[in-house]
Amino acid sequence: MNRGIEVRELTVRRGDRAVLRDLSFDAPRGKVLALVGASGAGKSTLLRCLNRLAEPAAGTVALDGEDIRAVAPQVLRRRVALVAQAPVMLPGTVADNLAYALDALDDEVRDAALAAAGLDRSFLPRTARALSGGERARVALARALTRDPDAILLDEPTAALDPETAEVIAQTVAALANRDLAVIVATHDMALAESVADATLRLVGAAAGAA
Ligand SMILES: Nc1ncnc2c1ncn2[C@@H]1O[C@H](COP(=O)(O)OP(=O)(O)OP(=O)(O)O)[C@@H](O)[C@H]1O
Numbered sequence: 783m784n785r786g787i788e789v790r791e792l793t794v795r796r797g798d799r800a801v802l803r804d805l806s807f808d809a810p811r812g813k814v815l816a817l818v819g820a821s822g823a824g825k826s827t828l829l830r831c832l833n834r835l836a837e838p839a840a841g842t843v844a845l846d847g848e849d850i851r852a853v854a855p856q857v858l859r860r861r862v863a864l865v866a867q868a869p870v871m872l873p874g875t876v877a878d879n880l881a882y883a884l885d886a887l888d889d890e891v892r893d894a895a896l897a898a899a900g901l902d903r904s905f906l907p908r909t910a911r912a913l914s915g916g917e918r919a920r921v922a923l924a925r926a927l928t929r930d931p932d933a934i935l936l937d938e939p940t941a942a943l944d945p946e947t948a949e950v951i952a953q954t955v956a957a958l959a960n961r962d963l964a965v966i967v968a969t970h971d972m973a974l975a976e977s978v979a980d981a982t983l984r985l986v987g988a989a990a991g992a993a
Pocket residue numbers: 796797801819820821822823824825826827828
């Protein structure tokens with residue numbers, strides 16, 4: 783099982799402009815793909831197309847061979863988890879945030895997700911909204927992992943983190959691929975891209991005007 787995400791001839795428009803044009807690439811399970819490119823090149827837009835938070839004008843996205851338009855959006859967003867750059871923490875504790883919208887969360891699954899995100903159980907009773915940016919990033923990652931996704935999309939996971947915390951996140955991201963997930967990391971951090979990525983996709987931004 784190595785299919786993961788397959789993007790074919792994707793074109794995305796914003797207004798009358800093509801932000802992404804005719805983009806094709808694979809993000810197989812078990813690998814980390816770094817998505818790089820200047821601010822405004824379309825990295826976040828592309829990630830949003832992969833779990834249908836945004837719809838392309840043309841082209842297809844498949845997950846393990848299935849067109850994502852055939853998957854209900856709520857189901858798709860558990861299978862393809864997007865960890866936003868500034869993740870939203872819900873009211874309550876870290877434990878509340880991890881269990882949010884789940885009928886039940888097994889302690890072992892929860893603790894494994896925490897560990898994979900570089901946290902431990904001591905964080906569970908902490909007030910989520912009082913956490914630092916780096917801690918929030920890790921809670922958001924743990925929350926995504928508790929949903930046992932097939933793919934995980936990280937948007938600027940190390941932005942605004944101190945070098946030590948960024949290194950913890952980098953190691954965490956590199957280890958994710960060992961879980962047979964498809965991992966895509968959008969980043970300006972070339973050190974992160976070089977240290978974690980099996981492949982790099984550079985977006986140069988589609989030219990303005992008709993496409
Ligand atoms: N909702 C929107 N309406 C209009 N234009 C948009 C919208 N969302 C994004 N864009 C435009 O699409 C382009 C790509 O934006 P996007 O946020 O994907 O870039 P990015 O590569 O993630 O940039 P950054 O590195 O700054 O995060 C930009 O020109 C942006 O202005």
